[in-house]
Amino acid sequence: MSTAVALPPGPARRISDLLSSGFRPRVKAKRKPMDQSRTDEDQQLVARTQEGDVAAFDQLVVKYTPRLYGLVYNMTSNHEDTNDLLQDVFSKAYKSIRGFRGKSSFYTWIHSIAVNMTLNFLKKRGRRFNLSLDDVDASIQNDKEFLELTQSSSPVREADLSELQVRLNEAMQKLSDEHRAVVTMFHIQGMPHAEISKILNVSEGTVRSRLFYANRQLQNYLEEFRKNPVS
Numbered sequence: 001m002s003t004a005v006a007l008p009p010g011p012a013r014r015i016s017d018l019l020s021s022g023f024r025p026r027v028k029a030k031r032k033p034m035d036q037s038r039t040d041e042d043q044q045l046v047a048r049t050q051e052g053d054v055a056a057f058d059q060l061v062v063k064y065t066p067r068l069y070g071l072v073y074n075m076t077s078n079h080e081d082t083n084d085l086l087q088d089v090f091s092k093a094y095k096s097i098r099g100f101r102g103k104s105s106f107y108t109w110i111h112s113i114a115v116n117m118t119l120n121f122l123k124k125r126g127r128r129f130n131l132s133l134d135d136v137d138a139s140i141q142n143d144k145e146f147l148e149l150t151q152s153s154s155p156v157r158e159a160d161l162s163e164l165q166v167r168l169n170e171a172m173q174k175l176s177d178e179h180r181a182v183v184t185m186f187h188i189q190g191m192p193h194a195e196i197s198k199i200l201n202v203s204e205g206t207v208r209s210r211l212f213y214a215n216r217q218l219q220n221y222l223e224e225f226r227k228n229p230v231s
Contacts, residue, residue, distance in 0.1 A: 042106040050098055057097070060106070061090050067189065068114050074184040075118045077173065085121060089114045104198055112199045115181055122177045171221035179214035186211055 048056035065086065072089075073082040093113055100109060172180055185191045185199070186207075193211075197204045 039105050039107070043102065046097065046100060046102070046106050049094075050100070057094055060093075060110075064107075064110055068110070071111070071184060071189060072114055072118050074172070074188055075115075075177065075181055076122065081121070081125075085114075085118055089117055092117070108195065108198045111185075112201070115185075115199055119177050119181065167222055168218070171218050174221060175214055175217060179210055179217065182207060182210045183214045183218070 042060070045056045045060050049060070068086060068089065069082060072085050073079065076082050076085065089110070093110055096113075100106070104112075172183065175183065181200070182196060185196045186193070191199075193204045193207045196207045200207065
């Protein structure tokens with residue numbers, strides 16, 4: 001089955017900006033911590049689920065499926081594998097939720113299950129596939145940043161961005177599973193270092209070092225775009 005990483009235009013552009021900077025130190029806006037209202041809502045749904053309310057867990061599934069789908073798909077590069085893994089992730093979460101004590105947020109807990117199960121799956125499966133642009137996720141066409149970009153872009157700009165997406169998709173495939181995971185969580189899903197460290201159960205320093213190494217690898221793969229960034 002042909003597969004490809006569905007890297008949306010928004011993250012593709014952000015990674016391009018990073019690569020074109022040559023990794024010069026610069027001041028970055030601090031990423032916002034998790035919304036407290038989301039945490040409170042999750043706690044209520046978890047408590048109801050632990051009391052046997054299946055409908056409450058269904059709400060958690062509906063709430064987290066889109067984000068987890070994007071995370072797992074960008075790691076597996078395969079829709080069928082992603083669908084199967086999500087079923088396994090939520091099945092494990094449901095069976096384990098009575099033991100969830102809230103030492104971390106449900107957000108961190110469910111993402112940790114998803115990432116670890118996906119990494120284990122990739123180790124067993126092996127991860128070399130031929131790329132096919134025909135399998136790029138159709139949902140990209142509804143991405144807000146994609147719509148804003150295409151409404152204000154010239155034909156040349158659009159062609160350059162399309163080529164950038166192709167190169168980034170190919171470069172992402174060359175990263176190790178662990179490095180692709182941190183790139184997906186940081187650049188594509190916008191998670192802060194602290195949240196990623198909790199999900200992976202590693203220090204923030206380890207997250208930063210993995211991200212730095214992955215960025216360096218992407219920079220090497222995309223040397224042409226580093227020298228001639230999309231404008």
